Amino acid sequence: MTNNDTISYSNHIMGPAVSLKRGWAYTPGFGTGRIVTSPKTGYGISEDWVAAYHEDYALGLYSPNYTHIALHSSFADTFYQVTLNPGESRVFEAYLIVLPEGDLCRIAETVQNIKGERLASIHGVATTSKGDLLVKGIVMVESNSKPYCWGLVKNGSYALSLPAPGTYSVFALAKAHAPSTRQNLTVAPGEEFELNFTDVIPPGRVVLTVFRNNTGEPTDARILVSGEYVPPVMYLAVTTVYTSVYDVGRAVFDLAPGTYNLTIDKGAGFISNAKTISVTVESEQVVDVNVTVEIMFKPSDEGWYMVDLHHHSDWMDDRTPPELLVAAQLASGLDMVFVSDHDYVGNCPVIQAITQARSVPFVCGVEISPDWAHFNVYPVVDPSKLVYRGTMREIITAARAAGAIMVRANHPWIGGLFIA
Template sequence: MSLRTFGVALAMAVALPAPAAVRIIRGPTPIVSGQASAPGDITLMNDRLAVGLAVETAPPWAIPRGALIDAAPVVGGVIGKDRLTFGDFLPNSWIAWPSSRQDVRIVKQHAGEAIVEAVRNWADVEIRTCYTLREGEDAVHLSVEMTNRGTKPVEQALSGFVLWTLGGHFFGVPGIARGSDGPTTGAMADRIVGYDRDWAIAMHMADFDRFGFGGRDLYRRTTLQPGESRTFQGTLQVVPRGDLAPIVAAELAGSSQGAAHISGQVTQADGTRVAAPVVVAEKDGTPFAWTLGQDGRYALSLPPGRYRFYATGQGYNESKRVEATLAARATRSQDFSGLQPPGRVRLTVREEGSAAPLDARIGIVQGQQPLVEYLGRSTFFTALDHVGDAEFALAPGEYRLSVGSGAGFTTKPATVTAMVAPGQTWTSEVRIPRLFRPEADGWYAADMHHHSDQADGSTPPADVARSELAAGLDLLFVSDHDLTTSHRALAAIAARRGVPFIPSAELSPSWGHFNVYPVKLDEPVRLEMATASAADVFAEAHRLGATAIQVNHPYVDGEGYLSSVDRGVAHGGFDPAFDLLEINGSSGEGDGKVVDRAWASWSTNRPYFLSAGSDVHDVWNSVSGSVRVYAHVDGPLTAGRFVDAVRRGQSYVTRGPLITPDHDFGTTVAVAPRESVTIGFKLQSTTGLKRASIVHDGKVERVVDYAGQATALLSIPVITPSAGWYALTVEDTAGKRANTNPIWIAPRR
């Protein structure tokens, strides 16, 4: 790799220039907790923001150097905490990015403006990015020229800007359903936003035509003939509060339609002002923007149009909706009143019969759920140290709450109705019947793909533990991208709760992701992912102490190893030295291909067994353990014994149904000549069983239908002693499936 920088290298500033001046700092970034920590890295800053460019530091997810990996607001001359994992340009979504050139130079360094240029390649395509920061502005401007230097066309690349903040919440383009990918039909704005109460970061791109990764990525379909170029303009905006008003104002500044203005005050029922009111603007029935006011007052500029407004605050109820049509350059005064402060809910969750306290997840099924997520959660968990107890604030009103323990695998959730009054505490005890006990037969569950608050995750370690325990998982597990930062905290929680902990890392080159486990505590990942081959990744896994290597989401474009192998973009090609294929919670449409690949391997001398993980990043909006592994462990449960059982295939994966075999999966049953052997299974489901498919050597041999019963026994008679294997696919009435690893049949010698 080539790293060139021009201009004067600046040491970390001892005496800062005038507050509004733009400055460039060479070396480890002064951004608190920033990732850009190498001597050659560059920080651009003024009196409103600071951003860090990875010149020598390796960016996350094997992104080539020369990219924005840090951003923080600057308030009163003080640089805040890093709030960015990665926010920059991608030439073709997250599909493997082979890059052999990353040149970075300082183009301009002046008190009024600074420009840094990064030139990188994506195979034969040159990507030239200029990062411009001006005095007094709250945004860095990104101008990208993408040129095809090769001899073949680049066709239908997904090129554009992405935003992955460090923690916080996400607010996508208005008019687009959360989690959407594909065309931009219905989009009302040009920005995506990560935010929390004390910061917000927006990525603006005016001419995008596609979404990616659940609406977090803004792309334009791009075709380049040899020698042809395209330009892309993006803006990374950083503000010091969770307020969309300056972000909408930036959109309006680049528009010719003019701005409309609304302002006023927000008061409680007793007439006192709400200290930090939030006023939400809905357009065509869709949340469009909000502003975070101060001292009971707010102001918001918007594009002309018809809106519906309401006011709220942290823990407050929502005011009555007010409809208004705002014309360009018009000003409207609108007050909101009658807001009521929060009450509290206190729940005790117990198992019916034994009265044992249960870890539980509590979700709002009906009742006020804040749009602005720092105003209040819609999902809650029982405490770690006071098992079964939960207490939290809610806005006044009537609620229907779902209280679950076991994520629907071993229990059914209970529903309670809560009446929350201002300043009062509503109290209830919830009893949940335990329907099934897999652990009584030595079957234990874990979620083998789960993130914390590192990289692209937003869940602190304590909440990872609360969520996994509430899901009825028997072991704790975490796997962040190329990081082991959360291991020590989770190990301490696991020890306190008396449950095993499996520390993992998701090794993440651009062409494939791998969970490796268990790894040594406090051992960082040292491999350079941008240049790593599969053999390098597997060697790093073993250096970390891992005994199992799991291919995550194997057929997802870009990050799926087997997909990249099929397309010829996996560094080093196919390397068979892994153990497990993952059924992934966030890419369920790929289950069939993964299962087919596993089935094919079970008839060879290199079998790959099934594993599973939810891939949860945010436990408040996704369910831990929604897909999981059950493994059979003889004797006391430990992390090592569980991992060994998973690696040997003594396990099954499930999104719902439970399976207990009378012969372990992953083992061989020897059958003597003319001997008849029966393999038996107990099938269970909290929602009722629908069917079971008996698979013999990769083909469905028989389908058994059920009438929704909770428990059934299934037998497979083995009469002819020939080599081969059997497995099951079980489906419940909710359409959720379980897939087993094989049981081999062999002639007894």
């Protein structure tokens, strides 16, 4: 960075950042959460690397000696506080670490190798309290009672490396399981330890059926789950569940043993009020719950119909599988299902098959997305007639030929769009 201006920039905040469309951002010593741009001291941050992650990837950013941080679920910004006088330059050093699975101890290991510093290794097996191998899980490593990194358990085995010397607390965990007992260890450079975990607690199961009060029939709903224990790795958390699109009104899901609040939402805040119940789950036990939600009014009785006319599935930068898209829209109380992916109608036949099985109307749309504007086009009857790039006239003419009644300008105030 060079200051080519004639004035000085004092205490300017700048530096590398990582952002993500799917997953969570993380920093060791703090975990996942939100920090408005601030000096990193005071938040317990223990290392100069941050990460974006999900179950199937990890993206590490190592910014040596960065001074400030901004953290959100979808980004981690590592900043430096810099003063640049006219003609002065500053070179920033940063390393991007890309991994094909959500293993953050491998990021810590890579950073340690970049710094030329030493490591210790631990390995072992992880089983449930019944003696069953933990097929898929994590081994969580804490430092100074704060989250540091985690390695992956595959078919009961794990292996990871940690900066040494160091003192750590380690435990095993899996989705919907309660964690094992913590084990403490102090490691020296070059040491190898075998550390086994034998008491990860298996889940219990909740079978929840939701009914609507005005008809007594099962109904689609969303269930928000909150409990005392929140896993440090977000893809292990069970926070939102939808009733089945095929077995209407019924949701079957596993939870770690404990007491939970379940908030049942059927278009809550509009056609109904959310209803919260408490359930206690025991390991390997089944809890059956029936819940009735009060539908306060039905807009279609007055000739008003509800639809979300800008909704993406799992194409390009979006992440909702077709079946879950249908479940979410029906749980919101919508009268018909709609999709509008960027330059893509390939999921329309899949969604249509699901909605036909439910006798729910479906509208196939598409978001035409040239670099200068975005337009929702619907209904799409003959997608072969669409054009995804061209002039405004060409796009509208093709949309009409494809059967569209509506061509709508999307989010016109987003910077950089509608500039042609």
